[in-house]
Amino acid sequence: MKTIISVLLITFISGFKQLYQEITIAEPEFTGIILIVRGNSSGEQLEKQKAASASKADIGAALFGVSKARGMNIVNGIESPVRASSGNPMKFIVRVKENDRDPVEVINIFRLEQDVKKERRAIVTGTVNFNQSTASDIEFIPFQAAKYGQSSYLVEIADLPAGEYAMTLEGSRDVFNLFGVD
Numbered sequence: 001m002k003t004i005i006s007v008l009l010i011t012f013i014s015g016f017k018q019l020y021q022e023i024t025i026a027e028p029e030f031t032g033i034i035l036i037v038r039g040n041s042s043g044e045q046l047e048k049q050k051a052a053s054a055s056k057a058d059i060g061a062a063l064f065g066v067s068k069a070r071g072m073n074i075v076n077g078i079e080s081p082v083r084a085s086s087g088n089p090m091k092f093i094v095r096v097k098e099n100d101r102d103p104v105e106v107i108n109i110f111r112l113e114q115d116v117k118k119e120r121r122a123i124v125t126g127t128v129n130f131n132q133s134t135a136s137d138i139e140f141i142p143f144q145a146a147k148y149g150q151s152s153y154l155v156e157i158a159d160l161p162a163g164e165y166a167m168t169l170e171g172s173r174d175v176f177n178l179f180g181v182d
Contacts, residue, residue, distance in 0.1 A: 027149040028095040034167055034177040036082060037091035046092075046167065046177040047082050049075040051122075072121045073174070078114050079164060080178040086162055090181075092155040093148055096169060103145035103153045105170065110138050112164040112178075120164045120178070141165070 025043045028035060035043030051073035084090050096106055112120040122138060141157060148154035166176040 023154060025093060027152045031095050031097050032169060032172060033095045035093045036084060036179060037093065043093060044082060046179050047080045049176050049178060051075050051174050051176050072123050074119050074121045075176050075178065076119060078118050080180040082179040084179060084181050086181050087159055089159060090157045094153045094155055096151060099147045099151055099153055107155065108168045109141040109143060110166055112166055114164055
């Protein structure tokens with residue numbers, strides 16, 4: 001049993017070291033910059049937009065104070081110019097202030113809805129009943145991460161289906177770092 005656990009641990013550690021060692025891209029200069037890794041030695045900065053807040057309610061809100069309303073964060077454009085291909089894991093270098101915390105506490109990754117009005121959005125609130133709203137359950141994308149350089153994380157996401165995605169960082173949740181998957 002000890003041998004099996006030792007082999008699994010060594011395999012995991014060597015795989016994680018290999019993930020880290022094969023990338024030779026310099027850390028981004030500024031906190032808040034996220035690069036998608038393109039090969040082992042180049043990266044492309046994700047599209048960055050400040051999200052606008054908006055809401056949409058049905059007629060019930062005006063008449064009775066009970067409604068199905070949606071609060072949302074919106075960014076311009078139906079697609080990000082930064083594209084990735086589905087079918088492969090994706091890697092990102094995320095520059096943060098300090099990389100000594102659990103990356104799940106610092107980084108959020110989620111899928112955006114696409115609207116025919118040339119915008120992408122994330123729904124953040126659900127129903128409204130007499131001026132009380134309920135939070136919407138945003139489905140965050142799971143990821144693996146390791147320290148990278150002095151102040152960054154190397155983030156790996158398993159294969160994502162086609163769509164539009166955003167990453168936000170603690171302290172600036174209204175700034176969306178955007179990419180799309182074809």
